[in-house]
Amino acid sequence: MTDHHAAATADAAATAAATANAAGHLSAARAADAADPLAAFRTRFAGIDDGTSDVVAYLDGNSLGRPTRAGIDRIQRFLVEGWGGRLIRGWDEQWMELPFTIGDSLADTVLGAAHGQAFIGDSTTVLLYKLARAAVDARPGRSEIVIDTDNFPTDRYVVDGIARERGLTLRWIEADTEAGVTPEQVAEAVGPQTALVLLSHVSYRSGFLADVPAITRIAHDAGALVLWDLCHSAGSVPMKLDAWGVDLAVGCTYKYLNGGPGSPAFGYVRADLQQELTQPIQGWMGVADVFRMGPEFEPAAGVRRFVSGTPAIVGMLAMQDTIAMIAECGIEAVRAKSVALTEFAISLSDDLLSPLGVTVASPRDPERRGGHVTVNHPAMQDVTALLWERDVIPDFRDPNGLRIGLSPLSTSFEETYRGVAAIRDALRDLAHD
Known part of the structure; x- marks a missing residue:
């Protein structure tokens, strides 16, 4: 057999093997979808099987969730009936309490918290500032804020500004960008000078799931x-x-809660801390009697004191329908599908992407992994750009990470397969350019 024929035979064998593997993965994906108890929820999202979108695979639900059909209807109805029909009367009838009504629903379904502690407020950045500033001011005489080097930029920027405002020092935990912060690292970092520890439950880059109860105990002990x-x-x-x-x-509420671009964030303040903390952005909505318009700021008795200005009512409408879906199926069922989706994505990556030099940069232990998987390769920035042109939508995180964000209520196993297969195809095409 000539070298030419040998090469052609090898190529044909590789193509046949890839086709067989693809058929096996697609079959497995369809079987998982058929057995998925949450599969019906997918039909409640706009842009899926309704002819309105050309997207082949949406792998960015951990950054911006899809809109729900009910959310679209709710907003349209509000514009006509709520805002248009009730006008300013809406404030007395419902809107004034909506940040706390939704906050309590969120506490019930998502946060594992009693009522009166959660609220919908400002942007994530503003709420981080308010609660972080309140926390360090509640620990006078302490001079340090503990945060990790791989926390989301906003978190790092906010505490850097607070440290400069209050004459404090940042104590940095060096985080593994393919893992996250451990209790042992926190124990080494905290001490008698620690006022505040600010960490992420799930790392935005790797998807590492932090041990919240253990780390919280360690910080409290200090x-x-x-x-x-x-x-x-x-x-x-x-x-x-x-x-x-x-x-x-x-x-934030625009990822897995599908609140829409820039929908307002939520805050949680434990009940016994609400009277102790003084929030730094005093506004008219945080006072005991909103319409008294008194000369001095008299904070409300409960969690309302952490609200500053007029609530973004339109921005908080859509999230209610996702919260209701989570209440319907249960957050544990959402988590079970999330684990199954990320396990499937990792398996696909091992089979389809690792031969092309791709590595998994997320924890393989599902107990230590959130709802997204990051895969690394030097070409991932170019891969992401090419995939967007092909209506496959992941996102890129510097330096070499492509994030596969899988939203359990709206993402199917077949969609996950098609997305990962498209990543493989894009890598191959770029290698041949």
Whole structure:
């Protein structure tokens, strides 16, 4: 056999093997979808099987969730009937309490918290600032804030600004970008000078799932308060904030909660801390009697004191329908599918992507992994750009990471397969250019 024929035969064999593997993976994906108890929820999202979208695979639900059909209807109805029909009367009838009504629903279904501790407020950045500033001011005489080097940029920037404002020092935990912060690292970092520890429940880069109860206990033993960033876990990973003794938390609502681009974040302040903490952005909505318009700021008795300005009512409408879906199926079922989806994505990566030099940069232990998987390769920035042109939508995180974000209520196993297969195809095509 000539070298030419040998090469052609090898290529044909490789193609046949890849086709067989693809058929096996696709069959497995369809079988998983057929057995999925949450499969019917997928039909409740706009842009899926309704002819309105050309997207082949949406792998970015951990960054911006799809809109729900009910959310679209709710907003349209509000514009006509709520805003248009009730006008300013809406404030007295419902809107004034909506941040706390939704906050209590979120506490029930997602946060594992009693009522009166969660609220919908400002952007994530503003809420992080307010609660972090309140925390360090509640620990006078302590001079350090503990945070990790791989936390989300906003978290790092916010505490850097607070440290400069209050004459404090940042104590950095060197985090593994393919893992996350461990209790042992926190124990080494905290001490008698620690005022606040700020960490993420799920790492935005690797998907590492932190041990919240253990880390919270360690910080409390040192006399510090803890502020948890729940942006990449809220709506995907079960929580027990009250049982874990969490002091403070902030999370965004446009990822797994499908609130829409820029929908306002939520805050959590443990009940026994609400009277102790003084929030730094005093506004008219945080006072005991909103319409008294008094000369001095008199904070409300409960969690309302952490609200500053007029609530973004339109921005908080859509998330209610996802919260209702989570209440319907249960957050534990959401988590079970999340684990199954990420396990499938890792298996696909091992079979389809690792031969091309791709490595998995997320924890393989599902107990230590949130709802997304990051895969690394030097070409991932170019791969992401090419995939977007092909209507496959992951996202890129510097330096070499492509994130596969899998939203349990809206993502199917077949969609996951098609997305990972498209990553393989893009890598091959770029290698041949």
